[in-house]
Amino acid sequence: MKRIYVNEEWCLGCHLCEYNCAFANSGLSDMALALKGKPIFPRIRVEDGEKISYAVSCRHCTDPICVKSCIAGALSKDGDTVRIDGNRCVGCFTCVLVCPYGALAPGENGVMRKCELCLDNACGEPACVKGCPNRAIVYEQRGEA
Amino acid sequence: MKRYVIIGNGIAAAGCIEGIRSVDGSGEITVISEEKHGVYCRPLISYYLEGKTDLERIRYRNADFYERMSCRVLYGRKAVRIRHDRHEAELDDGSAVGYDAVCLATGAAPFVPEYEGLDTVPRRFTFTSLDDALALEKAVGPSSRVLILGAGLIGLKCAEGLSGRAGEVTVCNRSPRILSSILDEESADTVRRHMEKNGIRFMLGETVSRFEKDRAVMSGGDTVGFDVLVTALGVRPEISLLEGTGAQTGRGALTDARMETSAAGVYAAGDCTESEDVSSGRKRVMAILPNAYMQGHAAGVNMAGGSEVFEKALPMNSMGLFGLHVMTAGSYEGETYTEKTEESFKRLFISDGLLKGFIIIGGCERAGIYTAMIREKTPIASVDFEMLKKTASTAAYPPQMRRKMFGGVV
Ligand SMILES: Cc1cc2nc3c(=O)[nH]c(=O)nc-3n(C[C@H](O)[C@H](O)[C@H](O)COP(=O)(O)OP(=O)(O)OC[C@H]3O[C@@H](n4cnc5c(N)ncnc54)[C@H](O)[C@@H]3O)c2cc1C
Numbered sequence: 001m002k003r004i005y006v007n008e009e010w011c012l013g014c015h016l017c018e019y020n021c022a023f024a025n026s027g028l029s030d031m032a033l034a035l036k037g038k039p040i041f042p043r044i045r046v047e048d049g050e051k052i053s054y055a056v057s058c059r060h061c062t063d064p065i066c067v068k069s070c071i072a073g074a075l076s077k078d079g080d081t082v083r084i085d086g087n088r089c090v091g092c093f094t095c096v097l098v099c100p101y102g103a104l105a106p107g108e109n110g111v112m113r114k115c116e117l118c119l120d121n122a123c124g125e126p127a128c129v130k131g132c133p134n135r136a137i138v139y140e141q142r143g144e145a
Numbered sequence: 146m147k148r149y150v151i152i153g154n155g156i157a158a159a160g161c162i163e164g165i166r167s168v169d170g171s172g173e174i175t176v177i178s179e180e181k182h183g184v185y186c187r188p189l190i191s192y193y194l195e196g197k198t199d200l201e202r203i204r205y206r207n208a209d210f211y212e213r214m215s216c217r218v219l220y221g222r223k224a225v226r227i228r229h230d231r232h233e234a235e236l237d238d239g240s241a242v243g244y245d246a247v248c249l250a251t252g253a254a255p256f257v258p259e260y261e262g263l264d265t266v267p268r269r270f271t272f273t274s275l276d277d278a279l280a281l282e283k284a285v286g287p288s289s290r291v292l293i294l295g296a297g298l299i300g301l302k303c304a305e306g307l308s309g310r311a312g313e314v315t316v317c318n319r320s321p322r323i324l325s326s327i328l329d330e331e332s333a334d335t336v337r338r339h340m341e342k343n344g345i346r347f348m349l350g351e352t353v354s355r356f357e358k359d360r361a362v363m364s365g366g367d368t369v370g371f372d373v374l375v376t377a378l379g380v381r382p383e384i385s386l387l388e389g390t391g392a393q394t395g396r397g398a399l400t401d402a403r404m405e406t407s408a409a410g411v412y413a414a415g416d417c418t419e420s421e422d423v424s425s426g427r428k429r430v431m432a433i434l435p436n437a438y439m440q441g442h443a444a445g446v447n448m449a450g451g452s453e454v455f456e457k458a459l460p461m462n463s464m465g466l467f468g469l470h471v472m473t474a475g476s477y478e479g480e481t482y483t484e485k486t487e488e489s490f491k492r493l494f495i496s497d498g499l500l501k502g503f504i505i506i507g508g509c510e511r512a513g514i515y516t517a518m519i520r521e522k523t524p525i526a527s528v529d530f531e532m533l534k535k536t537a538s539t540a541a542y543p544p545q546m547r548r549k550m551f552g553g554v555v
Contacts, residue, residue, distance in 0.1 A: 047538050048540065052544070056539070056551075069435035072188075072189055073205040073206060096463065096472075097472050101514075102514050
C-alpha cells in the first residue's frame with residue numbers, strides 16, 4: 001500500500017506539515033481563521049532530535065496493535081487505512097500506551113485524532129506531503145506490503 | 146463443515162470470531178452468551194454512568210456483527226459443563242452443542258469475600274457488567290451515599306462514574322495504597338489527592354468487620370452509613386468449566402502460545418487465562434482488554450487450522466480518572482528514574498540493561514515507545530537512553546533502527 005514516508009536528511013524541521021495538517025482537518029477554508037492564535041492539534045508531529053528531525057504520522061500498520069487494544073471499539077481497519085471513530089473514542093489513551101511510533105495524540109476535545117491520509121477532508125491528498133517545502137515527506141508505495 | 150463453540154461473548158469471543166472467520170468463512174460458529182447483550186466495551190461501563198457513552202456507542206462491534214460473521218448466538222444461556230470426551234458443551238437448559246474445537250472465553254468473575262451481615266444489605270452491587278451499570282443507574286440518586294469496597298481499577302472507575310450522580314462517594318480499601326497492584330506509594334498518592342480534589346472520600350488501611358443493613362462497622366470501630374454498596378474487591382478467572390476436560394490450570398487456564406490448553410481442541414483466551422509476563426518472565430493473570438482480543442484472535446485462527454501465536458503478553462493499563470491520565474506497564478524491578486511535579490509523575494524501572502516497566506501520570510505523550518521497548522526487550526545500550534528517559538521519542542533510536550522502523554531508505 002501507499003504510505004507516508006519521511007526522508008530525515010531532507011526534513012528541515014520547519015513544522016509546516018503540522019500546520020498544513022491541522023488546517024486540512026479544521027474544516028475551515030481560511031488558514032488564519034483556523035490556526036492563528038490557537039493551540040493546534042496536528043496528526044503529524046515533527047520529532048526534533050539533536051542532529052535530526054523528521055515527521056511522524058500513523059504508519060497504517062498491516063497488523064495494528066492500536067486497533068486490537070482499543071477499549072472503546074473506536075479504532076478499526078478500513079481497507080488499508082487505520083481509522084478512528086471520534087464519536088466512540090472516550091480518550092482513555094490506551095492507543096497512546098501501545099503505539100510504538102508515538103503516532104496518536106488527543107485532539108482539542110480530548111478524544112484521539114490520528115492521520116487518516118486526508119481521505120475525508122477537503123484536501124483529498126495528504127496535506128503534509130503536498131505542502132512540504134523540501135519534499136521530505138512523500139506518499140508512495142515502497143518495498144514492503 | 147467444522148463446528149466451533151465459543152463459551153462467553155465478551156472481547157475474547159469477538160477476537161475469536163474474527164480469528165476464525167479470517168481463515169474459515171463457512172464453519173458453523175455457536176456463541177454461548179450468559180449476558181443478554183451483544184459484545185460491548187466492558188471497560189466503558191463507568192463511562193456509561195458518566196454519560197460519556199450510551200447503549201448504542203458502547204457496542205464493541207456494530208449491531209450487524211454476528212450476522213456479518215454468520216454466528217449463532219444463544220443469549221441468556223450458560224454453559225454448565227464441557228464434555229470433552231463427547232466434544233459437547235452442555236447448557237443450563239439441558240441441551241448440548243457439539244464442537245470440533247471449543248474456546249473458553251468466560252472472562253473473570255467478581256470475587257466477593259464473606260462478610261458478616263453482607264446479606265442484610267438491601268442494595269449491594271458488583272461492577273463488572275453492563276447490567277451492573279444499569280442497576281446502579283437506577284439505584285443511585287442525588288442524595289445517595291455510595292460506599293465502594295476496593296480501590297483497584299474497577300472500584301476507582303466506579304467511583305468516578307457515580308460521582309456526578311450520587312450525593313457522596315466513599316472508597317474503602319484494606320491497603321493504605323490505592324491501585325496497589327499497579328502503583329507504588331508516591332504515584333498512588335498523586336492519584337488519591339487528585340481524586341479527593343474531585344470529591345471522592347477515601348478510608349484507607351481499613352476493612353469492614355461487619356455490615357448492618359445500611360451501616361458498615363469498620364475494623365477500627367467507626368461506622369459508615371451508606372445507601373448503596375459496591376464491592377470491587379477483584380476478579381477471578383472463570384475456569385470451572387475446564388474441570389474434567391484434562392486441561393491444566395493454574396490461577397487461570399494454561400495454554401500454549403497458540404492458545405490451546407493441554408486438552409487438544411480446547412482453547413482458552415482472555416481474562417480466564419494466565420500467561421507469561423514478558424517483562425518479568427513470571428506467569429500471571431493479565432486481565433486486560435488488549436490481551437483478551439489478541440488471545441481470542443489467535444485462538445480463533447488456530448481453531449480454524451491457521452497459525453497465529455500470542456506471545457509477549459505484558460501487563461499494561463491506561464486510565465483516566467477525573468481527567469488525570471495514569472499509565473502503567475511491565476514490572477517494577479531494578480533501578481528507577483523518576484521525574485515529579487505537583488501534577489505529574491514518571492518513574493521508569495530498569496534492570497539487566499532493559500526497560501522493565503513504568504508508571505506515568507500526567508504527561509503520557511508517546512508512552513507507547515516505552516511500552517514497545519519493554520515488549521521487544523530493546524537493550525537500553527542500543528538507544529540514547531539519556532534522551533529517551535526524559536522524552537519518549539524515536540529520535541533516541543540509532544538511525545539504522547529508526548529507518549527500518551519507519552520504512553525509510555537506510
Ligand atoms: C469497570 C471495568 C473497567 C475496565 N477497564 C479496563 C481498561 O481500562 N483497560 C483494559 O485493558 N481493561 C479494562 N477492563 C478489563 C476488560 O474489560 C477485560 O480484560 C476484558 O473484558 C476481558 O475480555 P474477556 O472476553 O476475556 O472477558 P469478558 O469481557 O468478561 O467476557 C466474558 C463473558 O463470558 C460470560 N460467561 C462466563 N461464564 C459463562 C458460561 N459458563 N456460559 C456462558 N457465558 C459465560 C460472561 O458473562 C461474560 O459476558 C475493565 C473491566 C471492568 C469491569
